[in-house]
Amino acid sequence: LLPLTAVAKSDWRRVRPGGPDDVTAIAIHYMGKEYFFPAEGATEQDEINQARMIHIYHLGIGYGGIGYNGLAFESGRSYYTADYNRWGAAVKGRNDSTLSFAGMFGGHVIPPRGIQDGLADLIGDADETYLADSERPVKGHRDFTRTSCPGDLWQQWVPGLRAAALQEGDMAMTPEQQAQLQRLILAEKDFRVVEKQVWEAIQSLQKRVDSLRDAARSQGPSEARMRAIAQEEDRKLKVTK
Structure with a gap:
């Protein structure tokens, strides 16, 4: 009015x-x-x-x-x-x-x-x-x-x-309902803040893992991996003989 x-x-x-x-x-x-x-x-x-x-x-x-x-x-x-x-x-x-x-x-x-x-x-x-x-x-x-x-x-x-x-x-809405709605809005806002923080941490960790993987790949296969490949090749040769 x-x-x-x-x-x-x-x-x-x-x-x-x-x-x-x-x-x-x-x-x-x-x-x-x-x-x-x-x-x-x-x-x-x-x-x-x-x-x-x-x-x-x-x-x-x-x-x-x-x-x-x-x-x-x-x-x-x-x-x-x-x-x-x-x-x-x-x-x-x-x-x-x-x-x-x-x-x-x-x-x-x-x-x-x-x-x-x-x-x-x-x-x-x-x-x-x-x-x-x-x-x-x-x-x-x-x-x-x-x-x-x-x-x-x-x-x-x-x-x-x-x-x-x-x-x-x-x-x-009654004043009580308005107060409850405000609490819900604030709670949702807090949840979104926490959710955002967790998501950012996960993203950061994922980037770190990817970075380590890239570094490992750039250094070539490890000695243990080379032995495993040689053993697998020997097994294949035995099977084919």
């Missing part, structure tokens, strides 16, 4: 008196068709500028600031845009008890994979850093009130976001 410093953790909204215990669900939104979406290949700065435009727009219609806790873009990047511990401005009558994440798309479509992945990342971040569990249901905005958000096809993709967030969490 990339911090949106111009928007995040501002004090324009009421603090949740019960903290994370007040949150009963996570609401998923789309942006509708009235927003300009960043073009394909948009940079992080392009996306942050888009988030700031939404913030300014929400201020203009009387909200205390951007109404969503996070935004997800087609690039797969997601942005934390407002404090989890303050009321949002996205679900009428339920802002005190919901966290709201919006995908940057509009219309009655299934959003691109990057947006779905980004929303799952936001859900996982809220679970880990604020809610401390994965128990809150993830619902479409229209589950709470009459609205077209997040599109007519929402039932084909919103229910899968919770499972995707859990999968991301399962793939993340």
